[in-house]
Amino acid sequence: MQCERCHGLTKLKAVKRQHWLNGKLYIVENVQAEVCTDCGERYFHAKTLDAIDxxxxRQHLVEKLLDxxxxxxxxxAA
Ligand SMILES: [Zn+2]
Structure with missing residues (x-):
């Protein structure tokens, strides 16, 4: 697809996503996204996001816990 920000081309990639659900933050690995090869913007399909929710x-395997x-x-100050 074409990037909505810079009109560059995107490529389907497996990425790591920060995902909030019910006030809790999860890091979800291996999520399919269209990633812009120019600006790096990531696009997730609504179906993918629903599937993560x-x-x-439900009961799921936790690979690692992070602080x-x-x-x-x-x-x-910056
Ligand atoms: Zn872009």
């Missing part, structure tokens, strides 16, 4: 809602830092970016 569904997977996370995640939440940081506030200070624009002024």
């Amino acid at each position: 569904e997977l996370l809602s 995640v830092e939440v940081v506030r970016f200070d624009q002024e």
Whole structure:
């Protein structure tokens, strides 16, 4: 497909996605996405996102647990 941001071409790739569901953050590996070869923008099919919601809602295998830092970016100091 064509990228909506830069009109570059996208390629189907398996990527790692940060996915929020019911206030919880998940890192989901091996998710199919169209990735722009120019700007890197990623496009996920609505069906894929629904399938991830569904997977996370039922019993699923957890590969790894991560500690995640939440940081506030200070624009002024940058
Ligand atoms: Zn693009």
